[in-house]
Amino acid sequence: MADFLEIDCKLEDIIPEKTLKTRTPQFKQTRTIRPAPPRYRNEISKYIILRNEERCIKCGQCVEMCPQGVHIKSPGYKYFAQPKSHLCFGPVCEKKGCYCITACPQGALRIQENPMMKSLGDYRWPAEMILATWKMAENGECPSEDYGYEFETGNSDGGFDRIRFKFPDRPPIELKEEEIDTSIELNRRHDGRARIRIDVPWYGGGMSFGSVSNTTQLSKARAAVAWNTFSCTGEGGFMERMRPYDDHMITQVATGLFGVREETIQRVPIVEFKYAQGAKPGLGGHLLGDKNTQAVAKMRETVIGISLFSPFPFHSVYSIEDHMKHIDWIKHINRRALISTKVSTPNDVDMVAVGSYSAGTHIIHLDGGYGGTGAAPDIAKKNIAMPIEYAIPRVHNFLVAEGARDQVTLVASGGIRNPYDVAKAIALGADGVVIGTMEMVALGCVRCNRCSTGRGCPRGIATTDKVLAAKIDLEWGAQRLINTYNAWRNEIVSILRRLGVRSVSELRGRSDLLMHLDYTNAVVEHEA
Amino acid sequence: MPEKYHIATKPVPPRRPRIGKYGIVDWREDCARCHNCVKKACVYDRHRDEIKYIRNLDSVDSLFFDCMGCFSCVQDCTKNLLCLSINPEYEKLGNSYWTPEIIQTTWAQAETAKIPVSGAGYGGKFSGYGFDSMWTDMSEIVRPTRDGIHGREYISSAVDIGHNSSFLVLNGDEVVSPLSPILSIPMPLVIDRIPDKYALPKLDAIIVETAVKTGLIALVDARKWPLTDVDADKYLPHIAFYFASDAAMLPEEILKKTRLAEIEDDRNVKSHIRELKKIHPGIVVAVRVELTAGGIQRAIDLADEDVEVIHIAADSNGQEIGSEHPMFIKDMIRKVHRSLIENGRRDDVTIIAGGGIALPEHMAKGVLCGADLVSIELPLLVGLECHLCHQCGDSHTCPAKIQEISLSYGVGRMTNLISAWHDQLIELMGAMGMRDARRLRGDVGRAMFFEQLEEEAFGRLFGNRLQA
Numbered sequence: 001m002a003d004f005l006e007i008d009c010k011l012e013d014i015i016p017e018k019t020l021k022t023r024t025p026q027f028k029q030t031r032t033i034r035p036a037p038p039r040y041r042n043e044i045s046k047y048i049i050l051r052n053e054e055r056c057i058k059c060g061q062c063v064e065m066c067p068q069g070v071h072i073k074s075p076g077y078k079y080f081a082q083p084k085s086h087l088c089f090g091p092v093c094e095k096k097g098c099y100c101i102t103a104c105p106q107g108a109l110r111i112q113e114n115p116m117m118k119s120l121g122d123y124r125w126p127a128e129m130i131l132a133t134w135k136m137a138e139n140g141e142c143p144s145e146d147y148g149y150e151f152e153t154g155n156s157d158g159g160f161d162r163i164r165f166k167f168p169d170r171p172p173i174e175l176k177e178e179e180i181d182t183s184i185e186l187n188r189r190h191d192g193r194a195r196i197r198i199d200v201p202w203y204g205g206g207m208s209f210g211s212v213s214n215t216t217q218l219s220k221a222r223a224a225v226a227w228n229t230f231s232c233t234g235e236g237g238f239m240e241r242m243r244p245y246d247d248h249m250i251t252q253v254a255t256g257l258f259g260v261r262e263e264t265i266q267r268v269p270i271v272e273f274k275y276a277q278g279a280k281p282g283l284g285g286h287l288l289g290d291k292n293t294q295a296v297a298k299m300r301e302t303v304i305g306i307s308l309f310s311p312f313p314f315h316s317v318y319s320i321e322d323h324m325k326h327i328d329w330i331k332h333i334n335r336r337a338l339i340s341t342k343v344s345t346p347n348d349v350d351m352v353a354v355g356s357y358s359a360g361t362h363i364i365h366l367d368g369g370y371g372g373t374g375a376a377p378d379i380a381k382k383n384i385a386m387p388i389e390y391a392i393p394r395v396h397n398f399l400v401a402e403g404a405r406d407q408v409t410l411v412a413s414g415g416i417r418n419p420y421d422v423a424k425a426i427a428l429g430a431d432g433v434v435i436g437t438m439e440m441v442a443l444g445c446v447r448c449n450r451c452s453t454g455r456g457c458p459r460g461i462a463t464t465d466k467v468l469a470a471k472i473d474l475e476w477g478a479q480r481l482i483n484t485y486n487a488w489r490n491e492i493v494s495i496l497r498r499l500g501v502r503s504v505s506e507l508r509g510r511s512d513l514l515m516h517l518d519y520t521n522a523v524v525e526h527e528a
Numbered sequence: 529m530p531e532k533y534h535i536a537t538k539p540v541p542p543r544r545p546r547i548g549k550y551g552i553v554d555w556r557e558d559c560a561r562c563h564n565c566v567k568k569a570c571v572y573d574r575h576r577d578e579i580k581y582i583r584n585l586d587s588v589d590s591l592f593f594d595c596m597g598c599f600s601c602v603q604d605c606t607k608n609l610l611c612l613s614i615n616p617e618y619e620k621l622g623n624s625y626w627t628p629e630i631i632q633t634t635w636a637q638a639e640t641a642k643i644p645v646s647g648a649g650y651g652g653k654f655s656g657y658g659f660d661s662m663w664t665d666m667s668e669i670v671r672p673t674r675d676g677i678h679g680r681e682y683i684s685s686a687v688d689i690g691h692n693s694s695f696l697v698l699n700g701d702e703v704v705s706p707l708s709p710i711l712s713i714p715m716p717l718v719i720d721r722i723p724d725k726y727a728l729p730k731l732d733a734i735i736v737e738t739a740v741k742t743g744l745i746a747l748v749d750a751r752k753w754p755l756t757d758v759d760a761d762k763y764l765p766h767i768a769f770y771f772a773s774d775a776a777m778l779p780e781e782i783l784k785k786t787r788l789a790e791i792e793d794d795r796n797v798k799s800h801i802r803e804l805k806k807i808h809p810g811i812v813v814a815v816r817v818e819l820t821a822g823g824i825q826r827a828i829d830l831a832d833e834d835v836e837v838i839h840i841a842a843d844s845n846g847q848e849i850g851s852e853h854p855m856f857i858k859d860m861i862r863k864v865h866r867s868l869i870e871n872g873r874r875d876d877v878t879i880i881a882g883g884g885i886a887l888p889e890h891m892a893k894g895v896l897c898g899a900d901l902v903s904i905e906l907p908l909l910v911g912l913e914c915h916l917c918h919q920c921g922d923s924h925t926c927p928a929k930i931q932e933i934s935l936s937y938g939v940g941r942m943t944n945l946i947s948a949w950h951d952q953l954i955e956l957m958g959a960m961g962m963r964d965a966r967r968l969r970g971d972v973g974r975a976m977f978f979e980q981l982e983e984e985a986f987g988r989l990f991g992n993r994l995q996a
Binding site: 040041042043044082115116118119120121122123124125156157158159161162275276278279280281282283286288312313343344346347348349352369370371372373374375376377378379380381382383384385386387389390393394414415428437440445446447448449450451452453454455456457458459462468511514515516518519520521522 | 550571572596597598599600602603604605606607608611612613614633643644645646647648649650651652653654655660663664665666667668887888889892893952955956958959960961973976981982984985986989990991992993994
């Protein structure tokens with residue numbers, strides 16, 4: 001049982017007897033890093049090595065020379081096995097004196113950039129960012145610089161992709177990595193409810209059973225347990241098999257109210273109201289009929305095969321006062337729960353945030369216009385509501401001006417792809433972030449955008465098809481996420497150390513540590 | 529409940545082989561015949577269905593181009609032989625403005641009439657040129673006066689064309705003030721003439737039939753009348769004749785069956801309008817103003833001269849015509865709109881904006897910028913599988929073989945496309961909390977512009993934005 005739940009009172013005092021009876025022992029998961037190798041036979045690589053078999057004399061010099069083990073010639077075999085191109089550093093080896101291409105006495109080897117790098121990913125998630133995330137998921141560390149992956153920014157030409165940290169030559173204070181604190185507090189209201197602190201400045205975003213598979217949801221939940229953070233049920237209800245993860249789950253109350261019951265609200269430490277989603281603001285959730293399988297329909301109490309479109313908005317909420325009634329309703333049903341309010345980013349997002357704070361929410365969750373989704377109209381993804389990079393400073397500054405900033409936790413999502421985005425979001429004014437797409441990529445997503453229809457994700461991640469979902473083993477999936485979380489945390493610690501900042505909390509609002517490539521950067525106003 | 533605007537649609541499959549974004553290339557002749565790709569990897573059964581594709585020589589390439597780009601076969605191939613590449617045919621589609629993505633999504637909508645829906649978040653550029661540098665707003669919690677609360681079925685996409693009286697003079701129950709003719713169409717869209725370089729005679733009948741099916745109005749060059757195979761009584765209410773300066777006037781019995789006409793802008797505009805109104809007092813007359821260097825001012829001047837409808841038209845890429853540093857249609861609409869407001873003339877005139885309207889969001893954004901409605905032409909042509917390759921002169925070189933299309937195919941595809949656009953307009957209006965397309969006009973409070981957001985969010989943090 002998580003310690004934070006019993007700080008102020010005992011569970012039996014605040015959880016109704018019936019719900020307490022159904023409570024199951026909570027799952028234990030260590031954050032040990034173990035290799036979680038790719039699950040496909042051929043890993044996609046930045047470079048490909050081509051061997052001219054007619055020229056090659058099988059001398060094995062390439063095998064001996066390559067520190068990465070790209071070339072393989074097993075004892076007793078005459079021919080080489082396929083090269084492990086995904087381990088190849090490429091031309092950088094020339095400087096290191098281990099470049100197989102020039103070292104081959106017969107000139108039998110040739111290297112070229114993989115043409116598939118052009119077809120993998122997109123502007124926001126370019127191929128190198130995907131490959132780097134896969135490396136993190138495999139080993140728990142950011143890929144070595146030798147790989148030359150440019151994963152810190154994408155190619156969208158705006159927002160986070162044009163913002164950089166102003167790293168000093170030497171940090172103003174020398175910090176050891178173990179002195180740096182990456183935890184954040186989720187309840188700043190001092191209202192007698194649990195003082196929940198998570199060890200990393202992010203938690204997992206809502207992905208319903210229906211949009212993703214059971215295995216994907218459980219993998220996310222296990223990673224949340226390992227890193228003492230949270231995962232979210234999404235809109236599709238709270239599966240029975242999630243019970244051992246209750247203490248690290250956020251249950252979502254969205255406009256469709258699928259699977260929302262008093263009992264599911266009472267089980268968790270955080271309840272999230274989803275007013276809107278960044279990928280489709282103002283439209284409500286979409287689950288197309290093909291993915292509404294028997295299991296999904298049962299969970300959502302709907303008819304199999306029917307497309308499910310949640311309404312927008314909550315038809316019981318047309319004002320902040322109505323919103324307050326909603327919050328009071330949840331607070332009454334679950335007397336220990338923190339309340340998170342997830343909104344997208346309209347022009348008046350600052351007003352919405354302050355209104356939600358005054359209504360009693362603990363966490364304001366901004367989901368930017370470029371956020372992830374299992375299915376959304378293309379017209380909505382691109383055109384409605386502002387990107388998160390604009391919304392964070394707007395809301396942060398408004399909360400500061402209203403004197404409310406230190407009583408509420410501000411988290412942001414919708415385009416957080418790597419640890420640099422996390423740090424930039426925090427420096428712009430967020431306390432932490434919510435992630436989603438990164439977890440999918442860590443599990444092997446190639447961003448082919450096919451999660452919406454038919455059997456769903458051909459990679460077995462965002463699918464409810466049993467055959468496809470079986471492509472992912474739960475242990476493997478959980479380990480991939482645990483590893484990626486570790487890589488992200490290490491990179492954030494490294495960023496803070498280089499900046500001479502002791503904690504993530506100290507980084508909040510430090511936009512003076514940022515620069516924008518499209519601006520003069522001559523005027524820097526520090527909003528603490 | 530009043531009758532709702534509804535466009536009847538049914539799928540109209542493409543005639544030509546599909547051109548997909550991806551292609552699977554087998555790049556070494558070393559296949560182990562293990563059938564991993566066939567039996568296991570491809571969840572879409574593309575490899576398994578190879579024989580179906582091979583039966584039709586025209587579409588044999590479709591096997592590769594129907595690829596969904598999931599990399600499963602590439603990554604599971606026993607011998608690592610497969611490579612997923614971008615289809616060069618796909619990359620050749622359109623031009624820098626009419627991108628392959630726009631062409632492909634238009635094809636899909638013309639085929640299915642459905643709103644394109646996909647998984648995963650937006651993967652494109654953060655912002656961009658023209659309409660890509662603005663976002664529509666949406667309604668969250670704190671707008672109790674929003675009017676989209678009753679659901680999408682109550683959203684009206686209808687707009688009016690003509691001079692709206694700002695007040696009425698009554699004598700008892702009788703209206704004594706003169707009322708200008710006005711017409712309503714069910715969505716903020718008119719079908720413009722296809723540019724000459726793309727025009728084919730058979731397209732006219734298709735476009736007019738599409739206008740009838742969708743309840744819209746199509747502009748038709750008066751010099752082309754009478755069109756062949758067209759039932760005048762049925763079609764004339766959906767035709768707006770375009771009169772070039774040198775065009776002869778049409779017979780009264782033809783003109784009187786139309787509701788809207790458009791004339792070329794020249795010195796004799798006022799007399800042309802008088803001539804048309806004399807023949808048919810109930811007709812609404814628009815003046816087409818090409819957006820050249822003086823186009824914006826000319827539009828403003830025409831409004832001052834009491835012209836009731838002004839159709840401003842940029843080039844097909846939405847750019848100012850003939851300028852070295854052209855403005856984009858979005859900015860030109862805003863200039864015209866703002867000037868008309870400043871002059872107190874905005875409600876006296878209807879602004880139709882055309883050129884560069886390539887996607888349904890452009891329709892909504894054009895209206896948000898200040899147009900009452902927009903005009904389109906190329907999207908309908910693209911809906912017929914056109915590649916916008918500009919090789920229309922010789923029918924043998926047209927990759928879409930548009931000369932061979934049937935009426936039912938053409939009308940079906942165009943109708944599907946307009947229906948999909950209408951549904952997407954409703955999506956955007958629903959998100960904005962807007963219940964009436966008339967109220968969308970110029971409501972920049974429901975729009976967010978790149979320059980403004982950058983200044984507000986980053987100006988105070990990073991100083992001045994560098995000029996590109």
